Amino acid sequence: MPKNVSVQELKGKAKELRLNIVKTANFAGSGHLGGSLSCADILAALYFKYLNVDSKDPDKFERDRFILSKGHCALAYVPCLAMAGFVPMESLETFNHYESPYGMHPDSKKVRGCDASTGSLGHGLPMGVGMALGLRYQKVNDAKVVVLMGDGEQNEGSVWEAAMAAAHYKLKNLIAIVDRNKLMIDGPTEEVMSIEPIDKKYEAFGFKVIVCNGNDMASLDKALAEAWANTEDKPVAIIAKTEKGYGVKRFQGKVPWHYGAMNSDLFKEAVADIEAMD
Amino acid sequence: MAEGTTWTTYDANKMASKEIYGKVLAELGEKNDKIVGVTADLAKSTNIGNFGDKFPDRIFNVGIAEQNLFGVAAGLAKTGLIPFASTFAIFACLRGGEQVRTDIAYQNLPVKIIATHGGLSFGTAGTTHHCTEDYAIMRAIPNMTVVIPADGFETAKAVRACIDIPGPFYMRVGRGFEPPMHDNEDFEFTVGKAITIHEGSDLTIITCGTPTLQAREAAKDLEAEGISVRVLNMHTLKPIDKDAIMQAVMDTRRILTVEEHNVIGGLGDAVAAVIAESGKGCAFTKLGINDEFSVIGYPEDLYARYKLDATGIAETVKELLGKEIEADEDWTDED
Numbered sequence: 232m233p234k235n236v237s238v239q240e241l242k243g244k245a246k247e248l249r250l251n252i253v254k255t256a257n258f259a260g261s262g263h264l265g266g267s268l269s270c271a272d273i274l275a276a277l278y279f280k281y282l283n284v285d286s287k288d289p290d291k292f293e294r295d296r297f298i299l300s301k302g303h304c305a306l307a308y309v310p311c312l313a314m315a316g317f318v319p320m321e322s323l324e325t326f327n328h329y330e331s332p333y334g335m336h337p338d339s340k341k342v343r344g345c346d347a348s349t350g351s352l353g354h355g356l357p358m359g360v361g362m363a364l365g366l367r368y369q370k371v372n373d374a375k376v377v378v379l380m381g382d383g384e385q386n387e388g389s390v391w392e393a394a395m396a397a398a399h400y401k402l403k404n405l406i407a408i409v410d411r412n413k414l415m416i417d418g419p420t421e422e423v424m425s426i427e428p429i430d431k432k433y434e435a436f437g438f439k440v441i442v443c444n445g446n447d448m449a450s451l452d453k454a455l456a457e458a459w460a461n462t463e464d465k466p467v468a469i470i471a472k473t474e475k476g477y478g479v480k481r482f483q484g485k486v487p488w489h490y491g492a493m494n495s496d497l498f499k500e501a502v503a504d505i506e507a508m509d
Numbered sequence: 510m511a512e513g514t515t516w517t518t519y520d521a522n523k524m525a526s527k528e529i530y531g532k533v534l535a536e537l538g539e540k541n542d543k544i545v546g547v548t549a550d551l552a553k554s555t556n557i558g559n560f561g562d563k564f565p566d567r568i569f570n571v572g573i574a575e576q577n578l579f580g581v582a583a584g585l586a587k588t589g590l591i592p593f594a595s596t597f598a599i600f601a602c603l604r605g606g607e608q609v610r611t612d613i614a615y616q617n618l619p620v621k622i623i624a625t626h627g628g629l630s631f632g633t634a635g636t637t638h639h640c641t642e643d644y645a646i647m648r649a650i651p652n653m654t655v656v657i658p659a660d661g662f663e664t665a666k667a668v669r670a671c672i673d674i675p676g677p678f679y680m681r682v683g684r685g686f687e688p689p690m691h692d693n694e695d696f697e698f699t700v701g702k703a704i705t706i707h708e709g710s711d712l713t714i715i716t717c718g719t720p721t722l723q724a725r726e727a728a729k730d731l732e733a734e735g736i737s738v739r740v741l742n743m744h745t746l747k748p749i750d751k752d753a754i755m756q757a758v759m760d761t762r763r764i765l766t767v768e769e770h771n772v773i774g775g776l777g778d779a780v781a782a783v784i785a786e787s788g789k790g791c792a793f794t795k796l797g798i799n800d801e802f803s804v805i806g807y808p809e810d811l812y813a814r815y816k817l818d819a820t821g822i823a824e825t826v827k828e829l830l831g832k833e834i835e836a837d838e839d840w841t842d843e844d
Contacts, residue, residue: 292589339616346587348616351607357577358612361547361584361592364569368545369588389608392574396581400569 233459236280242448244314245275246508249478251310251323253493253501259306259327261492263335264482265475266381267307269412272446273379273471274311281455282377286316289344295374296362298347300355301381301410302336303490309333309342317344353387355380356407360393363402363466375459377406383415385426391436397466398437405466406458407438410445412475416489433468445471479504529661530623530682531559533668534593538564541672545585547571547594549578555595555625556685575600579608579620586618591672597631598624598640598681606646613677614652621671622679627657628719628769629798629815630683632808640681641798645774647679648747655746656680656700659721662691663744666698674700683719686808690722690742701745703753709739712826713757715780716767717743723812724767726819731826738826746776754783763792765829767822769812772797792834796825 248271256262278284283295299308306326313320318332325331332341336350347358359378366374384390397405409429417423426432434440439461443454451471458467475489476482479501493501538544538560546568552558561568569585571577575596582594594601601609601624613620624643631638647655654674658664664682671678696704706721707728714724721742728738739761741753757764764784766777777795784791798815812818816825 296587347583348611351611353576354580354608354612357580357608358584358587360577361581362587363584364581365545365585365588365590368566368590371588389574389576389580392571392577393580396571396574396577399572 232283233281233456234279238448238452241276241279241452242509244279245272245448246505248275248307248311248314249505249508250502251314252307253479253498253505255306255310255323255326257493257498258324261490262306262327263303263490264306264479265414265485265488265490266301266410266412267304268478268482269446269473269475270301270304270379270410271307271478272448272451273408273410274307276448276451276455277377278311278315280452281459283374284315284344286344289317293371293374296346296359296376298355298359298376298378299337299349300378301352301384302349305333305335305337308337308345312342312344315344318342352381352384353389356390356393356397359405359407360396360400360402363397363405364400366404367402372404375404375406377408379408379410382409382411382413382420382426382429383423385409385429386424394433394436394438401464402466403461403464406469407433407466408469408471410473411470412473414475414484414486414489418486430470433470437465438468439463439465440468440470442470442472445473446477478508529665530668531556533665534560535563537669537672538567541591543589543591544672545569545590545592547578547582547585547592549573549575549596549600551596555597555623557593557595557623560593575605576608579605580612582620583608583612583616583618586613586620587616591619591621593621593623595623595625597638598627598643599638601679602640602643602646609677610650614650617652617676619675620677622677624679624681626684627681628683629803629811630686630719630808632806632811635805636802639803641769641771641803642774643679643681644746644768644770644776648779649774652676653747654678654700656744657718657746658682658744659718659742660687660690662689662694662696663698665694667700667744670698670700681718684808687719688722690725698744701748701750703750704742704744705739706742707738707740709737710761711737712763712765712830713739713741713761714765714767714822714826715741715743715754715757715776717746717776718769720767720769720812720817720822723817723819724822727822727826730819731823736826736830743776743780746779749779749783751783754780755787755789758784758787758789758791762834763829763832765826766795766797767817768797769817770797771800773800790835792829792832794825794829794832796822
């Protein structure tokens with residue numbers, strides 16, 4: 232059951248997460264800032280309201296599962312796990328450093344609370360299908376499996392292999408979220424390899440589809456509540472419309488900020504932009 | 510050639526690897542409810558269907574989607590289950606290879622990959638369905654145990670043994686028409702420990718999988734000609750039995766590896782590395798597919814073409830016996 236947390240509180244958590252993303256990018260030297268900032272609200276809502284996970288007992292069998300299928304955004308995920316108490320906040324300072332447990336892509340054997348090692352795109356939804364089937368077979372009927380994917384990731388064929396299986400097996404405990412930030416490394420998704428109409432595609436594959444604004448906490452909260460309350464015998468897909476780099480004006484909607492490094496002036500500017508968010 | 514070793518006349522129902530796999534798995538499933546099966550529209554062809562018939566709620570067919578097959582298997586394992594994922598060898602090592610590496614092996618998950626139709630066993634299906642690359646790929650993946658049983662009896666033992674191996678496991682078998690090498694299950698089978706199936710002192714054949722029976726037949730034929738050949742059944746490619754290899758080098762000084770695989774990256778190279786690292790020299794030949802795509806044909810014709818039948822193996826043994834090697838009679842003082 233989702234916790235009783237207000238939209239305002241979640242907005243505060245998302246803002247705090249954005250600050251931790253840019254700080255961690257600074258510790259790391261560089262990072263996937265664009266996609267990490269675009270999904271910050273989604274991660275904050277999941278970890279501080281929706282997911283039934285416990286930092287004191289991260290392996291609890293009945294817990295919800297979360298897979299960051301867009302693994303390159305460990306820059307957002309690990310700070311979120313730190314804020315949720317799974318890993319020490321000060322450990323973020325080692326991000327990307329020699330022999331650190333944290334690198335560009337999360338390693339489930341090294342990051343406490345991380346359910347799956349990811350990084351190669353298109354791997355999260357298949358693993359999510361496996362987890363959802365495994366939990367159902369073992370009669371853990373209340374646990375959700377949430378998979379957060381990128382929009383460029385939708386190009387991967389394995390996503391659709393898994394989507395077909397999710398609907399075939401009527402995995403109503405599975406929630407796929409697409410961070411629809413509209414940009415990929417080489418440019419806009421619709422120029423590189425168009426994915427639209429992505430909502431209709433998931434619908435045609437047999438998902439219950441919810442479209443929301445993934446950078447507007449009220450809209451996102453409503454979508455997640457609806458997904459959590461799903462009683463239909465089908466998996467849920469949330470198309471969360473976001474903006475890449477959201478929260479830092481210089482990064483917003485800019486293709487080159489998929490990945491980058493900030494000098495000290497830019498870092499201060501990024502922090503100031505985030506602090507000015509409401 | 511001993512009677513009963515021709516491929517096409519053998520009755521597949523007797524004890525073929527693929528047949529026995531499904532039966533043993535069904536039997537294990539009774540005792541252990543953590544065992545589940547995953548397949549990609551090959552439940553019947555890979556014989557995992559036997560398990561599925563018995564436990565319909567424990568088998569998941571993902572359709573013709575091998576990337577999803579191994580991703581789903583990884584996810585199932587993440588919830589504490591022991592998934593047996595079955596498909597043809599070529600799809601296990603290449604079509605779903607990255608999922609095997611990254612989702613399964615990197616996370617050290619106990620997924621048991623049962624790869625059927627390995628090597629040339631799918632004969633007339635042609636090169637797209639032959640698989641002579643899997644040993645190289647699977648042994649290069651950390652955490653992976655790689656086993657290639659010689660027949661149905663070894664398959665049965667390997668399937669039972671792999672449950673206790675905590676990490677990922679890859680087993681390659683044939684199409685199910687392979688004749689048995691053992692007479693029954695009354696023999697010692699330990700993962701990582703080679704079995705001497707024929708004693709000899711002039712040369713050692715190190716082999717695995719379906720050529721093992723042929724190597725033994727070759728050794729028997731050569732014995733009649735006064736040539737004494739040891740045959741080591743190296744059913745576990747990784748971790749490889751270094752002691753057995755070095756004992757063979759010390760005892761016979763001539764090593765022939767025989768594999769239903771490209772000579773690059775497979776059993777031969779694994780054995781060669783052990784010998785090279787030891788500092789001991791010996792006469793050495795790798796017999797296998799000589800870095801080419803195999804042709805279409807019935808398996809027995811292909812085994813003959815690539816000298817993986819008893820006749821071809823015996824011929825190669827004689828060639829290797831004629832090879833000159835630098836004699837060093839007193840190796841025992843080198844340690």
